[in-house]
Every structure is written in structure tokens, then in C-alpha cells.
Amino acid sequence: MSVVRAERLVNLVLCLLSTRQYLSAERIRSIVPGYADAPSDEAFFRMFERDKTELRELGIPLEVGRNSAFDTIDGYRIARRDYELGDIELEPDEAAAVALAVRMWDSPELTGAAHGALLKLRAAGVEVDQATPAVVEPKVRTTEPGISPLLAAVHARQVVAFDYRRPSPVEVRRRTLEPWGVVSWRGRWYVVGHDRDRDAPRCFRLSRIIGDVAAVGRPGEVRQPIDIDLLKFVAHTNNGPPETSTARLWVARNRAAGLRRRATVVGARVLDDVEGDVVELEVSPGESSAGWIAGYGADAVVLEPDVLRKAVHEKLLAVAGESR
Amino acid sequence: MTTSQERLPRLLALVPYLIARPGIPVEEAAADFGVSAKQLRKDLELLWMCGLPGYGPGDLIDLSFEGDTITVQFDAGMRRPLRLSGSEATALLVALRALGETPGAADADAVRRAVAKIEAAGGQAQPPAVAVGLGVREGETAAKAREVVQCALRAGHAVRMTYYTASKDEITERTVDPMRMLIVEGRGYLEAWCRRAEGVRLFRLDRIDEITELDEPAAPPPYAEQTDTSAGLFRERPDHAVAQLVLAEDARWVAEYYPVERIAELPAGRLRIQMRYADLSWMQRLVLGLGGEVTVEAPAELADGVRDQARRALARAGQVPAAP
Numbered sequence: 001m002s003v004v005r006a007e008r009l010v011n012l013v014l015c016l017l018s019t020r021q022y023l024s025a026e027r028i029r030s031i032v033p034g035y036a037d038a039p040s041d042e043a044f045f046r047m048f049e050r051d052k053t054e055l056r057e058l059g060i061p062l063e064v065g066r067n068s069a070f071d072t073i074d075g076y077r078i079a080r081r082d083y084e085l086g087d088i089e090l091e092p093d094e095a096a097a098v099a100l101a102v103r104m105w106d107s108p109e110l111t112g113a114a115h116g117a118l119l120k121l122r123a124a125g126v127e128v129d130q131a132t133p134a135v136v137e138p139k140v141r142t143t144e145p146g147i148s149p150l151l152a153a154v155h156a157r158q159v160v161a162f163d164y165r166r167p168s169p170v171e172v173r174r175r176t177l178e179p180w181g182v183v184s185w186r187g188r189w190y191v192v193g194h195d196r197d198r199d200a201p202r203c204f205r206l207s208r209i210i211g212d213v214a215a216v217g218r219p220g221e222v223r224q225p226i227d228i229d230l231l232k233f234v235a236h237t238n239n240g241p242p243e244t245s246t247a248r249l250w251v252a253r254n255r256a257a258g259l260r261r262r263a264t265v266v267g268a269r270v271l272d273d274v275e276g277d278v279v280e281l282e283v284s285p286g287e288s289s290a291g292w293i294a295g296y297g298a299d300a301v302v303l304e305p306d307v308l309r310k311a312v313h314e315k316l317l318a319v320a321g322e323s324r
Numbered sequence: 325m326t327t328s329q330e331r332l333p334r335l336l337a338l339v340p341y342l343i344a345r346p347g348i349p350v351e352e353a354a355a356d357f358g359v360s361a362k363q364l365r366k367d368l369e370l371l372w373m374c375g376l377p378g379y380g381p382g383d384l385i386d387l388s389f390e391g392d393t394i395t396v397q398f399d400a401g402m403r404r405p406l407r408l409s410g411s412e413a414t415a416l417l418v419a420l421r422a423l424g425e426t427p428g429a430a431d432a433d434a435v436r437r438a439v440a441k442i443e444a445a446g447g448q449a450q451p452p453a454v455a456v457g458l459g460v461r462e463g464e465t466a467a468k469a470r471e472v473v474q475c476a477l478r479a480g481h482a483v484r485m486t487y488y489t490a491s492k493d494e495i496t497e498r499t500v501d502p503m504r505m506l507i508v509e510g511r512g513y514l515e516a517w518c519r520r521a522e523g524v525r526l527f528r529l530d531r532i533d534e535i536t537e538l539d540e541p542a543a544p545p546p547y548a549e550q551t552d553t554s555a556g557l558f559r560e561r562p563d564h565a566v567a568q569l570v571l572a573e574d575a576r577w578v579a580e581y582y583p584v585e586r587i588a589e590l591p592a593g594r595l596r597i598q599m600r601y602a603d604l605s606w607m608q609r610l611v612l613g614l615g616g617e618v619t620v621e622a623p624a625e626l627a628d629g630v631r632d633q634a635r636r637a638l639a640r641a642g643q644v645p646a647a648p
Contacts, residue, residue, distance in 0.1 A: 003370060010335050010374040018376055018401050031377045058333060059409030084404035086445035093434035094441065100430055101419035106554040110454075113415035115358070116333060120412070122356055123337035123405035124445070125344030136429045136474070138422065138458050138507035139553045154453040155410055170573050170593025184456040187509025207580055230455040250644070257495045261488055261533055272640040291613030297633035298640045313641065315615025320634035 008034030009051055013060065017083060022065050022075025052076075085124050095128045100137070102130065107142035109151060140184055144206035147182060149213040150191050154179045157224075159196070159217030163210040172210060177202075178222040181230040190234050193222075203234050244282040247289070248303040252276045255299040259292075271301060283308065290315060334359070335367055339385060339402045347393045368394065375400045408446040414454050417442065422456040426507060428470055429458075458507050466512065469532040470505070473514050476537045477502050483516075486534040487527055491603040495533065496520070501542040508553055515551060517544035524548050526557060558583045564600040567607055568621040571595045575617035578610075596621075608633060 011032050016023065029035040029044055038044035055062055061082040064074050090098065102118050105111045118128060146162065153160045161176045178194040188205060195202040248266075251259055253275040263281035270276065283289035290311035293300050297316075302309040334357055341356070342348065354364040368387055375384030386397035408416070417439055424435035469485075476483045484499045500516035503524070507513070512529040524544075551557070560583075571578055573593035579586060587596040601607040604626065611618055611630045620627040 006331055006335060007370055007373055009332055010371065013336065014374060014400050014402060015377055033379060054332070058336075058406065059412075060406060083406060085407045088441055088445035090438060090441060091434070093431055094438035097420060097423060097430045097435045097438045098416070098442075101416055101423055104419040104422065105415065110415045110419075113409075113411040114419060117408050117412035117416040119333065119337050119357065120405040120408055121442075123341040123344070125340075134430075134504070136426070136505040136507060136512075138426055138429050140419070140422070140456055140458070141509070141554065141556065143556075151411070151453065170576070182454050184454075185510075186457065187511075231457045234455075235457060256493070258488060258490060258493050261495065272643045274640075291615070293613075294615060294637075295609030295613035297608075297612055298637040301637070301641045301644060303644060309641075313638070315613065316634040316637050316641075318616030319612055319630050320638055321631055 004034060004037075005051075008032065009054065012051060013055065013078065016062070016076060016078040017080055019077050022063070022067050022071075022077050024071075024073055024075045028076065085120055088121065088124050088126060090121075090126050090128075095126060096134070098126075099128050099130050100134045102128075103134075104138050104140055105142075106139050107147075109142055109148050110140075141187070142184075142189065144189055144209070146191075146206045146209045146213045147189060149215065150179060150182050150206070153213070153215050154181055154191075154222075156215070156219040157222040158215045158219050159221055160213050161216045162213045164204055165208045165210055173197075175204065176216065177204070178217075180222070180224040180228060182206075183230050183234045185231065185234045192228075192230050192233050201228075201233070203237055244284050245305065246280055247283045247305060247308050249279050249281065249293065250276050250301040250303055251279050251296075252299045256296045259296060259300055272298075278303070331367070333406075335371060336402070337405050338367055338371060339396060339399050340405045342387070342394055342396045343399060343403060346395045347390070349392050350394060351392065353394065408442070410453070413442070413446050418454045418456050422458050426458045427467070428474055428505075429507065458510060463530060465533070466530040469514075469529045469535050470512055472535045472537055473502060473505055473529070476542070477505060479537070480542050482538045482540050482542045484536050484538055485527075485532050488531040488533060490531065491606045493605060493609070499538070500525070500527070501544040501548075503542075503544055503548065503550065506551075506553065508557055513557075516542075517548045524551060526551060556583060560600050561602070564602055565604065565607075565623065567599050567601060567623065567626055569597055569599060569611075570619040570621060571597060571614075572617040575614050578614070578618075604629070612637075 011034065012028070015028070015032050023031070025045070025048055028048070029038070035044055035047065038047055052062060061078060063077050063079055066074060098118070098121065102114045105114055122128060150160065159176065159178050161174060163172055164175045165172045176196040177191065178196065179191050180193045181191075183190045183192055183203070188207070190203045190205055192201070192203045194200070249259070249263070250269055250271050251263070259281070260279065263279035265277045265279050267278040268276070269278050290308060293302060293308070294312045294315040302312050338357070341353065345353075350361050350364055354361045357364065371385050372387060373384070377383070382398075383400065384398070385400045385402070388395050388397050420435050420439050423430040424432045424439070472483065482499055482501050484497070486495060486497055488495050498518055498520045500514070500518045502514055502516045504515050505512065506515055506526070514527045514529060514532070516525060516527065517523070518525040568587070570590065571594060576593070576595055578584070579595055579597050582599060584597040584599045587598055590596055607626060608630050611620060611626065612633060620630065
């Protein structure tokens with residue numbers, strides 16, 4: 001931003017803050033330094049439009065209205081009560097929490113916004129020492145390209161469309177969504193909203209969106225339900241009940257450390273002329289436990305349950321390249 | 325965000341900031357705004373040219389310099405900072421709430437008070453556009469490890485621990501000098517100087533099997549640097565081997581769970597990827613566990629190794645009498 005433009009914008013803000021009357025564009029042109037340089041009416045209006053947009057993008061509440069019924073054109077002013085941040089004082093422990101919160105984002109979209117907030121709190125007189133070491137530093141990263149357009153669409157309450165790959169069975173489909181919010185749950189990002197194709201609330205993982213997110217609706221069109229808890233919606237969708245059952249394995253002596261640290265040794269046994277231990281451990285049903293155990297190859301052999309034994313057997317058969 | 329886009333918010337925040345801190349040194353103010361002292365002086369010179377309509381000596385912002393300190397004499401009506409914008413409030417409040425819900429991250433009461441004060445001052449009543457749940461999965465052992473780590477960090481003590489290294493599938497005893505605790509993607513980590521490895525390492529709390537706080541002080545060497553988490557925790561190194569794999573539909577999660585390079589989408593939902601690994605035995609465990617859902621295209625030592633291991637595992641399992 002040029003010095004001239006920065007100066008003009010600061011003067012414009014000061015001028016509109018100091019007036020109770022709505023000031024017409026022409027009046028502003030004659031008062032605020034910088035506008036007089038505009039060579040033509042057209043150049044002035046272009047300049048003024050750009051400046052108004054800039055102020056609105058910063059969140060400056062620019063009011064448009066007329067002073068009386070006799071006014072023929074709109075004027076502008078900034079209501080001080082809507083512009084100014086209220087009084088705020090933070091205790092040292094509260095300020096420490098704010099400093100930690102600002103550092104939480106590893107994200108181009110959110111780091112900048114958090115720093116903007118910090119700047120304003122400091123300008124309000126709050127002392128926030130960012131160098132204070134914290135005992136725990138939580139970090140939240142955003143790597144998905146979809147996050148910026150989705151955040152913008154949520155703020156603008158605008159319908160979006162994107163191609164989405166469902167993992168299993170794999171299927172790519174165009175989705176049209178009324179976005180309510182963007183959620184990070186356990187380091188993964190989701191967008192939650194009303195899925196127009198299915199006419200139901202759904203969440204989509206950002207890493208499975210292919211290509212660009214397009215805003216397709218008009219701003220202000222989306223209504224977020226008042227009673228929705230975005231985080232709970234995602235967390236609930238993702239939490240299976242943690243059921244486990246006990247499995248019994250043979251594990252070669254001094255091998256498979258990762259298995260052993262979760263297991264209890266209940267006996268000794270020689271298998272295939274190799275010394276080993278019989279151990280018991282809790283496993284969750286399904287493929288993931290079988291995969292974990294199969295990973296240890298000949299160092300771990302499932303004794304029971306039979307279903308787990310067969311699952312591991314199938315995996316090993318496939319890798320060995322032998323027909324099932 | 326480019327420097328020029330940050331300038332106007334800074335200019336608008338600067339006067340209220342200085343009002344709250346009469347006689348503040350230029351260097352200190354520059355540090356708080358994250359700019360050089362030279363840039364801050366330029367900003368102050370610009371503000372000096374701004375003021376209220378009339379723009380006479382009594383209308384312009386007046387700053388007095390004494391030595392290297394600044395004091396505001398006349399603010400031209402710019403006494404308070406602008407309110408937080410929607411995205412600024414979101415970035416800050418969402419991070420604060422996430423901290424409040426994370427065990428051990430920050431004083432939950434201080435977080436609640438800070439959120440209430442910021443909301444009261446900013447008056448942000450719009451529905452949340454972003455939610456973050458760090459969702460730390462913390463078993464009993466990890467919770468105990470976290471408590472010991474936090475005690476040691478507060479007291480500045482070294483710790484001795486039994487740690488499971490998944491990449492090598494081994495359990496080792498180490499003495500480390502704790503630097504800080506991190507939460508990344510829903511997992512707690514201890515960042516410490518490892519005396520055994522003579523380097524900074526991140527230790528996953530759920531892989532610490534036993535831990536004791538020592539009486540001796542934590543003394544990481546002065547050149548021990550904190551890990552930059554902005555690019556993720558896995559660091560590619562030139563000495564890492566590269567595997568080329570084809571994942572079947574049911575194994576696509578691998579490409580979402582581990583850092584991989586996507587090479588090509590193949591028919592029937594399969595995916596060709598390249599993946600770096602530090603330890604061959606780790607990669608072998610992964611491939612064995614995926615069973616028929618993965619095909620190793622390269623390197624040959626990996627393909628041959630897992631086939632051989634699977635055959636030996638099958639032979640050994642064949643020694644176990646079938647269940648009745």
C-alpha cells in the first residue's frame with residue numbers, strides 16, 4: 001500500500017469516526033486529503049469504492065444512510081460504539097492462555113488472523129508476553145488447500161460444491177453443501193453442513209476433496225442450525241465403541257517388542273524349535289489388529305481366537321504370493 | 325498476507341497502543357508489532373500527517389519523542405483499537421477453547437475467564453465457523469507420563485525413561501533433558517535433548533512405558549533447537565529409502581495416515597504411491613500387515629524380504645495344531 005493511500009485511509013477513518021452526520025461522497029472528496037488529487041469524477045469514485053471495500057474487509061463498520069428525508073443521496077459514517085473494542089483487562093494467567101492460543105496455529109489462514117487479534121488486544125492495553133515458555137504447546141496445522149475457500153464460504157454463508165472421493169468403495173462424486181463450519185478433530189480437518197444431494201447433515205474430510213472448492217450460491221443463503229455442536233457432530237461420527245477381546249499369542253523370545261509392551265506373559269513354549277513365550281493381550285476386532293500382528297511375521301503366531309488366527313493367516317498368504 | 329495489507333491494521337492500532345503505554349521505547353513497540361524499529365518510525369511519521377478535518381496544527385495526531393521513547397499528545401479521536409473481525413475472533417477463541425479442553429495444556433479456569441472477557445469486549449455473537457478438538461487420546465500410562473513430564477518441565481529436571489521406538493521396534497532406556505511438551509495431531513509429545521542420541525528428539529507420550537523425574541537439572545546444550553512443526557513431524561532425509569507401492573482400495577488409508585507422495589490413481593480405486601522410510605524392518609511390518617492390499621513395486625529387497633518373511637511365518641504357524 002502506498003504511503004499516499006495509507007495516509008488517505010487513516011484520514012478517512014478519523015473523519016468518519018468524528019462525524020455524527022452522514023457525509024456524502026462529494027463532501028468526503030472535498031474534506032479528506034488525497035481525494036482532491038483524483039483527475040476526474042470517475043477516477044474519484046473508483047478510488048472511493050476501493051477504499052470502502054478495503055475498510056469493510058478490515059471489519060470497519062461503515063454505515064450508509066441519509067441525514068433527512070430531503071437528502072437525495074446516501075452518505076457515510078462510522079459509529080464509534082460499533083468500531084471500538086470494549087474495555088478489557090486480562091490477569092497474567094489469562095494473558096498466558098492467550099499467548100499460547102495464538103501460537104497454536106501452524107496455518108497460513110489462521111496464524112495471521114490470530115496475530116491480528118493479538119495486535120488489537122495489545123492496542124487495548126493488554127500485556128501479552130509471547131516469549132513465555134509454556135509447559136505444553138498444542139499445534140494445529142492446516143495443509144488442505146480447501147480450507148481457505150471453505151472458511152470464506154462459511155463466513156459468507158454461501159453454498160459450495162466440490163468433488164469428493166469416498167474411500168470405500170472408491171467413488172468420486174460432486175457434492176453440493178450448505179457449509180456450517182470447519183472442524184479440526186484430532187489433527188484432521190472436516191467441513192460440516194447440510195448435504196443437498198442427500199438432504200441430510202454430513203461431514204466431509206478435507207483431504208478427500210479433489211480439486212477446487214467452488215462457491216455456487218448467493219452470500220447469506222446458508223443458515224446454520226442454532227443447536228448444532230460442530231465438534232460433537234464430527235467426534236460422534238468418528239468414534240466407534242472401543243470393544244476389545246483377549247487374544248493368546250506365541251511370541252519368540254526377546255522379539256516383537258511392540259507386541260510385548262501391551263501383553264502379559266502367561267507361559268513359555270517352544271515352537272518350530274524356537275524358544276518363546278505365550279502371551280495374552282487385548283485386541284480390537286477387525287483388520288487393524290490382524291495387520292499389526294501379521295507385521296511381526298514369524299516372531300508372533302496367533303494361538304487363539306480362531307478368527308484372528310485366520311485373519312493373520314490370510315494376510316501372510318497374500319504376501320507370500322501363494323493362492324488362497 | 326503481504327506487508328502492505330498488514331500496514332493499515334497496524335496504523336489503526338498504533339495510536340491506542342501508545343496511549344496505553346506512555347513513554348514506551350520505540351524498539352519495544354516495534355517488537356510487539358513484529359516490525360523493525362525503522363518501519364515503526366515510518367508508521368509514526370505517517371500518522372503524524374493524519375488527523376481531523378481542518379488538518380491544522382491542533383487537528384493532527386501529535387506524538388512526542390523523548391530520546392527513544394514515544395508519547396501521544398493528541399489522538400485525533402483514535403483512542404481505542406478496532407473490534408476483532410469475525411476471522412480474528414474465530415482464530416483466537418477457537419484456539420482458546422481447544423486449549424481449555426485439552427488435559428494439562430493450560431489452566432482451564434484461566435482459559436474460560438479469558439474467553440468470557442474477549443467475547444464481552446468484542447461482542448462476537450455470530451455462530452462459530454471453526455471448531456477444534458485436539459482430542460488427545462490419552463490412556464492411563466500416557467496420562468501418568470504426561471504428569472511426570474510436566475512436573476519435570478516445571479522444575480527444570482532431567483528424566484529417565486523406558487521408551488518404545490516404533491520404527492526399530494525396540495525398547496530402550498534413555499536419560500533426556502526435557503525442552504517442552506507438544507500436542508500435534510491429537511498426540512502428546514515430549515521434546516527433549518536425548519543424551520543417548522545426542523540430538524533433539526520428539527518422544528510420543530503413549531510410547532513412554534516408564535518414566536522417573538531425576539534430581540539433576542535438565543541441561544540441553546545451547547545449540548539444541550526446537551523442532552519446527554509447521555511442516556509436520558516426519559522429516560525426509562536424503563538417507564531415507566523410498567518404496568513404491570500400489571495400494572488397493574482398502575489400504576488407501578495409508579496415503580492419508582503417513583506422509584506419502586501420490587503418483588497415480590489406478591483403476592478400481594487403487595493408488596500408486598511413493599513413501600520414504602527410515603528403517604527397513606518398519607516398512608516390512610507395514611507391508612506384511614497390509615496383506616494382499618498392497619503390492620511392492622520397488623525396491624526389490626523389500627518385496628523379496630516380505631515374501632520370505634511371510635513364508636517363514638506361515639511355516640511356523642503351521643506347527644501349531646489346529647483348534648479342535
